[in-house]
Amino acid sequence: MTIKLLDLKKLNLDLSNPRIGTFENEQAVIEALLKDEKILPLAKDIAKKGMTNPLDFIGVFPAEASGKYVVAEGNRRVCALKLLDKPELAGTSEQVKKFQTLKTSMVTRISKIEVRIFPDRESANVWIPLRHLGSQDGKGLKAWDTVQKARYLEELGTRDSPDRLAKYLIEYATTNELLTDDQLDQVPVTTITRYVSNPIMRNALGLTNAKPPEITVPENLFKAALKHFLLDSIGQDPRVNSRSKKAQIDAYANELLESGVAPTVRNQASKPLAAKPNQKQTEPTEQPSSAPGENVSTQVTAQTAKQARNNRNPLDRKHIVPNDFRIRVKPDSLKLIYDEMRSIDVEECPLSAVALFRGFLECALKKFINAHEGKVKDDLSAKMNEAATIMEGLGHKLPGIENLKNMAQNRQMTMSAYQMGRIVHGAMGRPNKRYINSGWTQIEDIIPILLTDKK
Numbered sequence: 001m002t003i004k005l006l007d008l009k010k011l012n013l014d015l016s017n018p019r020i021g022t023f024e025n026e027q028a029v030i031e032a033l034l035k036d037e038k039i040l041p042l043a044k045d046i047a048k049k050g051m052t053n054p055l056d057f058i059g060v061f062p063a064e065a066s067g068k069y070v071v072a073e074g075n076r077r078v079c080a081l082k083l084l085d086k087p088e089l090a091g092t093s094e095q096v097k098k099f100q101t102l103k104t105s106m107v108t109r110i111s112k113i114e115v116r117i118f119p120d121r122e123s124a125n126v127w128i129p130l131r132h133l134g135s136q137d138g139k140g141l142k143a144w145d146t147v148q149k150a151r152y153l154e155e156l157g158t159r160d161s162p163d164r165l166a167k168y169l170i171e172y173a174t175t176n177e178l179l180t181d182d183q184l185d186q187v188p189v190t191t192i193t194r195y196v197s198n199p200i201m202r203n204a205l206g207l208t209n210a211k212p213p214e215i216t217v218p219e220n221l222f223k224a225a226l227k228h229f230l231l232d233s234i235g236q237d238p239r240v241n242s243r244s245k246k247a248q249i250d251a252y253a254n255e256l257l258e259s260g261v262a263p264t265v266r267n268q269a270s271k272p273l274a275a276k277p278n279q280k281q282t283e284p285t286e287q288p289s290s291a292p293g294e295n296v297s298t299q300v301t302a303q304t305a306k307q308a309r310n311n312r313n314p315l316d317r318k319h320i321v322p323n324d325f326r327i328r329v330k331p332d333s334l335k336l337i338y339d340e341m342r343s344i345d346v347e348e349c350p351l352s353a354v355a356l357f358r359g360f361l362e363c364a365l366k367k368f369i370n371a372h373e374g375k376v377k378d379d380l381s382a383k384m385n386e387a388a389t390i391m392e393g394l395g396h397k398l399p400g401i402e403n404l405k406n407m408a409q410n411r412q413m414t415m416s417a418y419q420m421g422r423i424v425h426g427a428m429g430r431p432n433k434r435y436i437n438s439g440w441t442q443i444e445d446i447i448p449i450l451l452t453d454k455k
Contacts, residue, residue: 002117008085011078011115012063012070018132019075031091033079040098043080047102051110052077058115059124069117072124073131081110166192168213169226172273178227186234191242195229195249199402200410204253204262205229207273214270217263222273228261250410257412267414267435269315315434315441318345320357322440327448334363334451346433351423353436358420361443364450371453381417384408391449400446407442415439 013029016022020032033039046052059073071078083090084106087099103109118124135142144152166189173179179187195201202209205225206217215222232252233240240252256262314322321342329335341356358380365383369376372390377383388405391398411418414435422428 001119001123004115004117005112006060006069006115007112008078008081008110010068011060011082011113012065012068013075013079013082014071017075027089027091029075030079030083030089033076034083034090034095037076037079039076039080039083040095042076043084043099043102046077046080046110047084047106050106050108052081052113058113059118059127060115061118061120061124069115070121072118072121073128078113081113085109085111163189163193165196165209165213166190168273169196170230173226173230176223178223179230183231183234187230188233188242191233191240191244192230194242194244195240195252198246198249198253199406200250200413201253203406203410203413204256206263206266208270213273215273216266216268216270218265218268219271219273221263221265225256225262228256254410254412267315267432267438269434315437317433317437318347319343320346320353320437320440322444325444327451329451330453334360334367337363346436350430350433350436351426354415354420354423354431354439357415357436357439358424364447368450379417380421381408384417387450391446396446396449398445398449400443403442404446407439415442 013026013033015024015026015029017029019037020029023029023032052058056074056077058071058078060069060071062068063070083099084103087096087103090096090099130136130140132140134140169192170184170187170189173187174184196205196207199209206215206222208214208216229240232238244252253262317323319342321338329338337356337360341353341360344353344356346353362380362383365380365387366376368387369383369390372394374386374390377386384404385408388401388408391401406413407416410416413419415438419428420439423431
């Protein structure tokens with residue numbers, strides 16, 4: 001085998017290609033590859049990067065015609081290069097136009113490419129199966145599984161792929177042995193992605209969409225709920241399936257809550273969800289040595305108290321509105337409610353705090369809807385939905401909008417319209433301050449939008 005730089009004109013596409021079958025001429029091969037083998041996206045990538053993947057080699061062997069070579073490995077890449085060099089080979093006018101645009105965008109024309117030259121087809125066939133027939137007990141290429149892909153994306157810093165959270169949960173289940181290996185192999189990543197993309201489902205599990213994910217429930221209860229959820233996604237007729245629509249996912253999430261499968265202890269301080277065994281919580285620092293005559297226990301207690309103050313959960317604040325939040329509130333009637341809500345001690349007067357927050361939110365929503373000529377309805381949840389729709393129509397893309405919709409539609413969500421109504425009517429007892437303060441935190445980013453006068 002030799003390595004050589006060859007002109008594209010000297011390379012013939014294989015007329016007998018396992019990808020597409022056997023054809024009489026190269027033009028027919030090009031048309032078949034264009035139709036079934038995603039040549040255009042490949043060409044776009046080559047045009048953008050100015051080269052083919054340097055990790056993949058082109059393999060050829062001498063053709064019967066003198067000075068020509070048949071491509072044994074890399075027909076898709078060579079086809080893309082030929083079309084970038086001569087767009088008219090694409091056949092239809094539409095395709096020709098697309099490749100002509102790509103050709104024009106390229107800084108440097110690719111007319112030659114490095115190849116590996118084998119003596120004949122049989123010599124090349126010794127190696128080709130190792131690339132295309134699977135791992136073959138480790139001899140061939142072994143594709144990454146979903147967990148390995150998730151690790152790579154995490155290290156690469158591209159964890160915002162749509163299935164990021166689903167893959168993270170599967171790795172967590174693998175690490176914590178929630179399911180057997182056979183069961184894990186059956187878990188459908190795309191279906192799990194569909195479900196955990198739903199905020200109502202994430203809320204049922206006690207799961208946030210932070211990066212990395214965090215939970216707001218005890219981890220043992222989260223594990224039990226996650227195991228139940230994943231088991232529901234496998235088997236001959238799984239309840240969690242790819243055919244589920246939003247309404248069905250909402251219903252499934254609410255069923256988990258109502259049946260007690262979902263964590264029953266909720267709204268705890270957020271805790272990172274460690275998917276890997278080596279992702280451990282920070283170990284306590286070594287106990288400091290004391291100065292002569294100094295009481296060690298006093299020193300440690302003071303240090304612990306300082307750390308506790310620095311690591312305080314923002315939901316443990318005394319008032320609903322954080323001290324550093326500033327905004328001008330109009331009209332005066334709304335400002336009266338806002339000022340009293342801002343000053344009330346949530347822990348001492350939780351029912352009054354919820355009533356004030358609910359009243360403030362309802363008035364702010366009404367003000368916003370009227371300013372944008374929307375339809376003001378009597379029901380709080382209807383106002384929430386209407387305001388969210390208007391904000392989305394204005395092009396706003398903030399987490400608080402989605403949270404506002406969930407507060408309207410999901411009865412089980414913290415400080416939902418339904419739950420606030422039950423609290424102010426005495427049907428839910430006294431909520432704790434974290435529960436109440438989370439209501440503000442969920443929509444804090446859209447409060448300025450609600451209170452800003454339309455220009």
